[in-house]
Amino acid sequence: MRPVAVVAFAQTRHTGEDAGLSETELLAPLITEIKERTGIRRFGFTCSGSNDYLAGAPFSFVSALDAVGAWPPISESHVEMDAAWALYEAWVKLQHGEIDTALVYGFGKTSQGDYPEIFTQGLDPYYLAPLGVDQVSLAALQARAYLEASGTDEKALKQVAARARADGRANPYALHLDDPSDTDEYEVAPLREHDVAPVTDGAAVIVLAAGDRARELAERPAWITGIDHRSEPHQPGFRDLASAPSAALAAAKAGGTAGVQVAELHTQFGHEELILRDALKLGEDVAVNPSGGPLSANPVMATGLIRIGEAAARIGDGTASRALAHAASGPCLQQNLVCVLSGEQP
Amino acid sequence: MPSETDPNPSGTDPNHILEFPGGYTRSVGPVIGRFLSELRDGRLKGVKTKSGRVLFPPVEYDPDTGDDVTDEFVDVGPVGTVTSWSWVPNPRKTHPLDRPFAWALIRPDAADTALLHALDMGVFEQGAKPPRQLKTGMRVRPRWRAERTGGIGDIECFQPEVTMINAPSRLEYRLQGGRALDRFLEGVEQGRILGHRCAVCGQVIIPMKGLCPKDGVPTSEEVELPHTGTVTTFAVNNLPDPRAPEVPFVSAYILLDGAGLTMLSLVAGIPADQVRMGMRVRAAWRPRAEWTRSMSNIKWFEPLDEPDVPFDQIKDYL
Numbered sequence: 001m002r003p004v005a006v007v008a009f010a011q012t013r014h015t016g017e018d019a020g021l022s023e024t025e026l027l028a029p030l031i032t033e034i035k036e037r038t039g040i041r042r043f044g045f046t047c048s049g050s051n052d053y054l055a056g057a058p059f060s061f062v063s064a065l066d067a068v069g070a071w072p073p074i075s076e077s078h079v080e081m082d083a084a085w086a087l088y089e090a091w092v093k094l095q096h097g098e099i100d101t102a103l104v105y106g107f108g109k110t111s112q113g114d115y116p117e118i119f120t121q122g123l124d125p126y127y128l129a130p131l132g133v134d135q136v137s138l139a140a141l142q143a144r145a146y147l148e149a150s151g152t153d154e155k156a157l158k159q160v161a162a163r164a165r166a167d168g169r170a171n172p173y174a175l176h177l178d179d180p181s182d183t184d185e186y187e188v189a190p191l192r193e194h195d196v197a198p199v200t201d202g203a204a205v206i207v208l209a210a211g212d213r214a215r216e217l218a219e220r221p222a223w224i225t226g227i228d229h230r231s232e233p234h235q236p237g238f239r240d241l242a243s244a245p246s247a248a249l250a251a252a253k254a255g256g257t258a259g260v261q262v263a264e265l266h267t268q269f270g271h272e273e274l275i276l277r278d279a280l281k282l283g284e285d286v287a288v289n290p291s292g293g294p295l296s297a298n299p300v301m302a303t304g305l306i307r308i309g310e311a312a313a314r315i316g317d318g319t320a321s322r323a324l325a326h327a328a329s330g331p332c333l334q335q336n337l338v339c340v341l342s343g344e345q346p
Numbered sequence: 347m348p349s350e351t352d353p354n355p356s357g358t359d360p361n362h363i364l365e366f367p368g369g370y371t372r373s374v375g376p377v378i379g380r381f382l383s384e385l386r387d388g389r390l391k392g393v394k395t396k397s398g399r400v401l402f403p404p405v406e407y408d409p410d411t412g413d414d415v416t417d418e419f420v421d422v423g424p425v426g427t428v429t430s431w432s433w434v435p436n437p438r439k440t441h442p443l444d445r446p447f448a449w450a451l452i453r454p455d456a457a458d459t460a461l462l463h464a465l466d467m468g469v470f471e472q473g474a475k476p477p478r479q480l481k482t483g484m485r486v487r488p489r490w491r492a493e494r495t496g497g498i499g500d501i502e503c504f505q506p507e508v509t510m511i512n513a514p515s516r517l518e519y520r521l522q523g524g525r526a527l528d529r530f531l532e533g534v535e536q537g538r539i540l541g542h543r544c545a546v547c548g549q550v551i552i553p554m555k556g557l558c559p560k561d562g563v564p565t566s567e568e569v570e571l572p573h574t575g576t577v578t579t580f581a582v583n584n585l586p587d588p589r590a591p592e593v594p595f596v597s598a599y600i601l602l603d604g605a606g607l608t609m610l611s612l613v614a615g616i617p618a619d620q621v622r623m624g625m626r627v628r629a630a631w632r633p634r635a636e637w638t639r640s641m642s643n644i645k646w647f648e649p650l651d652e653p654d655v656p657f658d659q660i661k662d663y664l
Contacts, residue, residue, distance in 0.1 A: 053364070056362055056363075056364040057364075114438075116438075117438065117440050120440065125370075125372055126372075126374060126378050126382075126403075126498065127403050127461070127462070127498050128462060130497055130498050130499055131462065131463065131464065131498060131499070132438070132440035132441050132442055133462060134438060134440070137432050137434060137449045138432075138449075138462075139432075140432030140433070140449070141430045141431065141432045141449055141450075141451060141462075142430070143432070144430045144431055144432055144482070145429070145430040145451075148430070148482055186433065186435050186475070186476075188432045188433065188434050188435075188449075189432060189433035189434075189435065189475070189476045190432070190433075191432070232409075233409035235403070235405065235459065235462075236451060236460075236462055237402075237403075237429070237451045237452075237453070237459050237460030237461050237462055238401070238405075238409050238459045238460075241430055241451075
């Protein structure tokens with residue numbers, strides 16, 4: 001396998017309401033910043049992740065290319081998924097060996113619509129979408145299944161939220177949210193307001209580079225020692241919602257999680273952290289979401305990519321020698337991507 | 347894809363709408379099509395996989411192996427078991443019910459997988475907490491729409507199995523309280539609390555019964571009692587009662603000053619958790635214009651700013 005590393009990462013200072021910037025305007029300063037930091041003007045490949053339904057306009061991702069500069073024509077692709085999957089595509093492209101650098105970005109503004117209802121449009125159109133079941137209601141079904149199967153109670157969820165929000169307040173890029181309150185009402189029981197990731201606008205950019213090029217571009221590249229993604233049946237009633245076997249399988253295929261010191265998990269709901277800790281075999285000594293995680297900032301379509309960026313940053317600043325990043329897609333953690341990063345070149 | 351944008355957004359109303367007018371038409375294929383056709387006829391059908399599992403709702407492929415499912419459709423349900431649920435205290439306008447309801451994964455009998463659908467638990471106010479009856483493992487049945495079109499909404503929602511009924515229960519009477527009680531209520535109608543003193547033991551009995559329950563002798567000496575007394579014991583009630591202003595409320599035995607028996611009344615004007623045995627109280631009467639020949643002339647007793655009575659003095663009146 002060709003050694004590929006995260007060599008640069010940038011993200012917006014995410015906002016909890018519409019700051020008046022278009023998606024392209026959110027993205028452009030990050031692309032400029034990352035071009036300056038890496039000195040790269042033209043990347044071997046560019047791949048983005050976004051969701052047209054967020055803006056309610058077809059091919060809305062195309063206008064974001066204005067921020068990249070696509071003339072003369074560039075080699076470019078897009079996934080209608082979280083940009084963590086765009087990074088996966090770029091990693092595969094780098095494995096082909098024809099390019100040495102790739103630009104990956106994702107962006108999303110959930111302030112413009114009602115994201116839990118937009119999510120409904122991504123569900124199976126025969127059995128789920130016609131019911132109008134929304135993202136939070138589905139997540140709450142999984143939370144209930146987990147609480148009952150594990151014997152855990154809602155206090156554990158509140159602890160997750162409290163830690164995420166405290167860590168988020170220490171992260172200049174995250175929203176700075178108050179400690180969860182005992183008076184927080186159920187949004188959809190058993191999930192309360194603080195168990196649900198906040199409305200967020202933001203974007204993130206990562207540069208991948210292979211081999212020698214990575215060592216030129218970064219003092220301490222975060223080498224991808226394994227990356228894999230797996231999926232479960234779409235119908236929630238066909239799954240054991242109390243567990244995440246696809247996350248466990250992706251982690252195994254990515255080389256396992258032994259020695260991981262930091263994990264950035266794509267947890268849009270508090271209980272997902274508990275389920276993923278089990279599935280990924282992360283012990284109490286593993287720092288989970290030291291950035292505050294998605295419960296402190298959830299610019300959808302960039303949130304998963306940010307997990308890879310944050311995990312890589314922990315490698316880059318020397319606080320971890322081995323880190324795990326996770327991204328999720330679909331209802332109730334249906335699809336999971338695991339990326340294991342190391343300070344040591346594989 | 348038609349969409350419209352209003353250049354002058356105002357307030358919180360949308361200024362851009364994405365919609366397929368008349369809905370989006372999809373073909374359903376033979377497996378989902380069979381299921382929806384049966385559903386329109388009011389039947390729940392699952393499909394068998396090669397390994398013999400029954401998938402419900404039917405899909406084209408075995409999620410475990412990716413193999414085609416068989417063409418064997420089997421009856422499932424209609425009764426099913428809830429395998430997980432979530433509770434929506436404030437439904438969205440896109441939700442199937444406009445009052446609080448549950449989403450539930452429901453595994454019909456004879457099926458190996460579960461269907462997601464709405465579960466109607468009855469009438470609740472917006473923001474209601476999950477009802478206690480809502481549980482994993484509960485048994486539910488579909489509520490069918492009268493007009494069915496071949497969609498998952500042909501089941502309006504699921505509802506719990508019948509576990510209880512509510513039958514009307516009412517009898518009508520014309521009761522007389524008896525002469526002694528009549529006289530007592532005559533006093534109450536005039537804002538007076540009357541009792542009888544027993545010629546044998548000397549205790550004052552209110553409301554008087556025309557006899558002393560202790561000595562078994564007739565009584566006739568009328569005594570008017572003051573409207574103050576002492577709480578000897580009490581209970582905190584958490585079920586609403588039309589006579590009490592709010593929940594929780596306190597019902598108490600009150601020993602009127604000079605009385606030898608306690609009377610049952612409400613205590614108010616003080617938080618329920620601050621009511622004490624030995625607490626001094628005074629009757630709170632309704633406005634005179636509202637008085638009738640009834641004990642309801644006294645709304646309740648309210649605290650008096652006096653020291654509590656030591657337990658020893660009330661221990662015989664509990």
